[in-house]
């Protein structure tokens with residue numbers, strides 16, 4: 001089925017002005033109406049109003065994900081354009097609650113930047129103009145922004161790993177505590193997200209490694225450190241099994257080598273690659289610029305990167321002795337780490353190892 005899926009308009013900016021809050025004012029109106037009804041002794045009327053259900057919400061252990069925004073990568077990678085489990089799970093939950101409503105996850109690369117190209121966005125076609133679908137969409141938005149029994153605000157969105165959503169010309173960003181701000185879009189009902197809600201997910205949310213599905217957030221990096229591997233053939237970032245704690249300092253060490261093509265001698269490590277008889281850190285290509293063949297670690301835009309310091313510098317910022325490199329990070333919020341090799345992946349094989357240890 002071809003869905004009328006839009007591009008998601010401009011890359012979400014991070015507005016600082018406090019927006020008007022439609023759902024809040026809607027709730028306020030509803031509350032005033034309820035007060036009026038009970039004041040008039042007409043409480044029985046309330047039972048006549050149809051109540052739109054919200055999706056079933058599990059019980060959670062202590063702890064919750066931070067609000068986090070991990071922008072879609074540029075360029076788009078065709079090999080990463082497949083449905084991730086987190087958006088699929090939300091789609092299933094919404095269908096179970098409201099009956100099946102058309103919804104799509106992955107779109108193929110088209111030159112624009114979108115989490116849809118990474119299989120970590122969901123378009124749920126609950127049209128605002130449809131009197132049956134609108135209450136369902138608004139119930140979902142109220143649910144996303146609701147607090148949990150532990151008093152965490154915007155708890156459902158955070159626990160699902162939703163990083164922003166857009167509906168009916170309003171953007172609800174994690175960077176703005178999921179308060180609505182006007183979404184500039186012209187008049188097209190798809191571009192303006194009048195005919196659907198768009199949800200984008202963090203990588204942990206995309207991989208379903210968040211407390212909504214797990215019961216608790218990913219555990220903190222243990223005292224002995226954590227290790228995970230990044231396969232050089234995978235366009236999808238690998239996700240660490242444990243997460244960094246806000247404000248702590250960590251050393252990330254990358255080691256190992258991988259093959260970046262089937263040609264003889266096509267070997268690279270986290271920072272450098274073989275060029276004839278020597279190694280160089282200076283490889284570049286049109287797709288990744290001077291980061292080509294590097295190992296990129298995320299997070300989000302304020303954390304990580306692809307700049308590595310050799311544990312032993314054997315020349316030119318490379319480590320041909322044992323191919324170990326390090327990076328020091330201090331995240332401002334608790335979050336898992338991702339790793340991906342920046343290459344076209346044609347003929348790639350092997351993997352690099354990432355080891356994460358908290359500074360004492």
Ligand SMILES: [Zn+2]
Nearest residue numbers: 008122123198
């Ligand atoms: Zn979308």
